[in-house]
Amino acid sequence: MPFTDDAINALNLQESQYPLEFFQTFAQQVTVYEDNDIWVVDKPAGLLSVDGKTLKVSMLARLERANPNVKLIHRLDMxxxxxxxxxxxxxxxxxxxKQFIDRLPQKTYQARVFGIWEDVGATGRISVPVRYEPTTKPRHIVDRDWSKNALTLYEVLAHEQCNGQAVTRVALKPVTGRSHQLRVHMVHAGHVIIGDSIYAEGLALEIAPRLNLHAQQLRLKHPVLGAWMDWESSVPF
Structure with missing residues (x-):
């Protein structure tokens, strides 16, 4: 659910009054890897990657308080x-x-989607364009006439239960990086991600307290060393 104006103002005020020690401790808690050139962090759900138009509480803003030299490269949905x-x-x-523009980084997400989706071990690809739909803000939709394609590779990992409902755990590898790509591609596949406050309804929304989508693995070349580096984050659901 979107924040009310009063809630946004309260959050912004609260964040501005935190002492430096809060941001330093937060930075330590989320750090996965850090050196002189890069900083890999594990973003919690519910936190913007970068400040929005009104909400000024984000991962970037918090890291900047701990180190003013930090610079944005890519984003995750809130x-x-x-x-x-x-x-x-x-x-x-x-x-x-430039690596992201050239699609060199390899990213793997884990998600739990509503219902039973294919056999365990099944793999496939979803290749349909995704675009923003201004009449249903903030939703994006599949539009086969849209000029920019979106490609996601998937693998079915397990069939599970969540609060008594059948769900499927999947690995998702976005080859392209369109906004809401994974969320919309799962809707297109007929298995919305559970806990998705934008796209899920009814039981698919209610059985999980948060969006069950997690950026689990990241692989790219170090900008100075030139060596491939890999990081992994534990899936919290």
Whole structure:
């Protein structure tokens, strides 16, 4: 559910009054890897990656309080948890941003979707364009006439139960990086991600307290060393 104006103002005020020690401790708690050039963190669900138009509480803003040199490279949806990489200087930011443009980084997400979706071990690909639909803000939709394609690879990991309902655990690998791509592709597949406050309804929304989507693995080349590096985050659901 969207925040009310009063709630946004209260959150912004609260964040502005926290002491430096809060941000330093937060940075330590979320750090997965850090060196002179890059900073890999584990973003909690419910926190923006970067400040919004009104809500000024985000991962970037908090890290900047601990280290003003931190620079944004990519984002996760507010409701998605998991691995984010930031740069600590302009050269590293440029290098890794170009890697994302060239689709070199390898990203794996885990999700739990509503219902039984294919056999365990099944793999496949979803290749349909995704675009923003302004009449149903903030939703995105599949539009086969849209010029920019979106490609997701998937693997069925397990069939499970969540609060008495059948769900399927899947690994999702976005080849492209369209906004809401994984969420919309799961809707398109007929198995919405559980706990998705934007796309799920009824039991699919109610059985999970949060969006069950987590950026579990990230692999890319170090901007200075040139070596491939891998990071993994524990899935919290």
């Amino acid at each position: 409701d998605t948890s998991g691995l984010l990489i930031f740069a600590k200087n302009a050269a590293a930011q440029t290098n890794i941003s």
